[in-house]
Amino acid sequence: MKYKIQDIKLPAKPAGFAAPKKISEKRIVKVESREARDYSWGMWLLAGISVVFLVFSLSLVFSRAKITVEAKKMDLPIDAAFNLTKTDGLIFEIATASGEETKIVTSETTVDFQRKATGQVLLYNTTNQDQKLLIETRLLTEDGKIFKTDKAVTMPKGSADKPGSVKVGVTAEKAGEEYNVGLVDFKIFGFKGSAKYDKFYGRASLPLAGGLIGKRYTLTATEAEKLLIELKEALREKLIKQISLQTPSDYFVLPDIVFVDTTTASFESETPEISVKATGQVYAVILNEKNLSKELAKKTNIELADAPVSIANLKDLVFALENKEGLKNGSGEVSFSVKGDGNIVWVVDAASLKERLVGSRRKDFTAILADFPAIEKAELRVLPFWKRTLPASVKHIKVTVK
Numbered sequence: 001m002k003y004k005i006q007d008i009k010l011p012a013k014p015a016g017f018a019a020p021k022k023i024s025e026k027r028i029v030k031v032e033s034r035e036a037r038d039y040s041w042g043m044w045l046l047a048g049i050s051v052v053f054l055v056f057s058l059s060l061v062f063s064r065a066k067i068t069v070e071a072k073k074m075d076l077p078i079d080a081a082f083n084l085t086k087t088d089g090l091i092f093e094i095a096t097a098s099g100e101e102t103k104i105v106t107s108e109t110t111v112d113f114q115r116k117a118t119g120q121v122l123l124y125n126t127t128n129q130d131q132k133l134l135i136e137t138r139l140l141t142e143d144g145k146i147f148k149t150d151k152a153v154t155m156p157k158g159s160a161d162k163p164g165s166v167k168v169g170v171t172a173e174k175a176g177e178e179y180n181v182g183l184v185d186f187k188i189f190g191f192k193g194s195a196k197y198d199k200f201y202g203r204a205s206l207p208l209a210g211g212l213i214g215k216r217y218t219l220t221a222t223e224a225e226k227l228l229i230e231l232k233e234a235l236r237e238k239l240i241k242q243i244s245l246q247t248p249s250d251y252f253v254l255p256d257i258v259f260v261d262t263t264t265a266s267f268e269s270e271t272p273e274i275s276v277k278a279t280g281q282v283y284a285v286i287l288n289e290k291n292l293s294k295e296l297a298k299k300t301n302i303e304l305a306d307a308p309v310s311i312a313n314l315k316d317l318v319f320a321l322e323n324k325e326g327l328k329n330g331s332g333e334v335s336f337s338v339k340g341d342g343n344i345v346w347v348v349d350a351a352s353l354k355e356r357l358v359g360s361r362r363k364d365f366t367a368i369l370a371d372f373p374a375i376e377k378a379e380l381r382v383l384p385f386w387k388r389t390l391p392a393s394v395k396h397i398k399v400t401v402k
Contacts, residue, residue: 063391064383065357069401072346072376078317080299084285084334089295091288093251094327094334097242098281101235105227106272107217113268117172117179117211121147121186121202124163125155131200138189139170139202141181146173146189147208155200172211179211216268219276224267231278232261239282247286252314254285254336256321260328283327285334289314296338308347308374316340346374350399359392 084092121139125131133155136148147170156164172179186202219227236259247253263278293311297304311317317340326333349372356368365380382390391397 063387063396065390065397066381067353067357067378067397067399068381069348069350069353069378069399070376071348071401072374074344076297076300076304076342076344077340078296078300078311078342079337079339080296081322081335081337082295084336089291091291093286095243095247095253095284095286096281097239097246098279099235099239099242100277100279101231101238102275102277103227103231104273104275105219105223107219107223107269107274108272109218109220110215111218111268112214113216113218114175114213115211116175117147117181117208119147119170119204119208120167120206121149121170122165122167122205123153123155123200123202124165125158125200126160126163127196127199128157128159130157130164131155131196133168133188138173139186140189140192141184141186143181145179145181147171147179147186148173167205170208172208176211176213180207180209182207182209184208210266216270217272217274218268219274224265224276227276228263228265228278231276232259232263232280235278235280236282239280240284243282243284243286250289251286252289252292254287254319254321255315256319256336258283258321258324258327283324285321285327285336296342297344300342304344308349309344310347312343312345313340317342348372348374348399348401350401353399354394354397357390357397358394360390362388362390 082090084090123133131154133149133153135150135152139147139149141147150169150171153166153168155166158164181204183204183206186204187197188200188202191197191200236257239259240253240257243257244253259280259282261278261280263280265276265278267274267276269275290310293309293314296311297307297309317338320337321327322335322337323333326335353368353372353375356371357365360368362380362382365378369375369378
């Protein structure tokens with residue numbers, strides 16, 4: 001017999017049997033939410049502590065301080081004079097530089113030249129008595145050429161082992177290239193045939209040259225003058241630059257520089273291309289800037305004698321040398337004057353200020369500045385902005401002086 005599902009009868013429930021109550025899904029959800037909430041708050045608390053610790057650590061590592069300082073300043077009319085001796089209080093040196101400047105020009109002008117060779121001769125005296133020589137005393141070369149002295153001289157006494165000597169310029173007796181004899185020996189023509197002939201002699205100290213006869217290309221007087229002015233100015237500027245490049249950065253080149261022209265220019269050539277050369281030497285006083293500023297301030301205002309000051313516009317003042325001969329002969333007896341409106345600036349010791357500020361409290365900044373009288377005013381910035389103290393290392397403190 002076949003049955004249908006609906007025909008099957010379930011057994012009756014025993015007496016006293018109670019069906020299990022359904023667990024409230026709502027209550028279970030509530031329990032899970034409270035646990036999750038407690039866990040979430042713990043995580044947030046831990047994260048907050050970590051962030052605070054990180055920020056604190058970064059503030060220590062990246063702590064910076066920047067101080068912008070304005071130094072004390074004042075205008076001071078300056079009118080002072082110095083004598084450059086070793087006891088005048090100034091630290092100085094006398095610098096020199098020499099050189100030449102050459103330019104080749106083309107000329108169409110020709111002239112007939114007759115010129116005598118010239119040079120310089122050292123005359124020696126082996127006797128024990130001085131010997132006077134008149135101007136145009138004749139000197140004789142070994143091959144018979146005559147040169148005459150350009151001035152009267154006295155040959156100092158000496159001996160055979162250590163003869164007395166004197167230098168004199170000489171000019172050939174005649175024009176012509178055959179007198180361009182270079183470095184040669186001489187006898188004194190007037191002593192020939194006497195005992196003195198072998199007691200006195202001469203030797204050229206500079207080549208005897210320049211003698212010629214013939215046609216040469218040359219420059220007109222106007223052309224020569226203009227060219228020499230250009231060459232000498234270019235040479236002067238080149239030599240001044242040379243001194244400046246060799247001057248230490250903490251030294252100052254006095255602007256009034258002495259230029260000595262030693263040019264013996266020749267304006268002729270066998271060809272149309274004429275080479276003209278200017279020669280010369282410059283003399284300059286170089287002074288220690290810090291020392292000069294201090295001495296100028298002291299001479300102008302005695303109250304600044306011990307103040308740490310500098311003159312910001314030192315190069316704008318007017319300097320004038322009084323006795324330039326002392327500069328050229330190397331005696332050091334040089335005087336100069338200084339005039340103008342000086343901008344006096346107090347020197348701030350930035351290194352000492354940094355040392356004082358290391359690890360200090362912000363509120364003590366003004367009190368620390370009081371120990372630095374060279375400071376007119378200052379501005380402090382600290383990073384991060386909430387830091388109440390300055391960095392513990394000088395390398396994290398920057399001082400800018402205006």
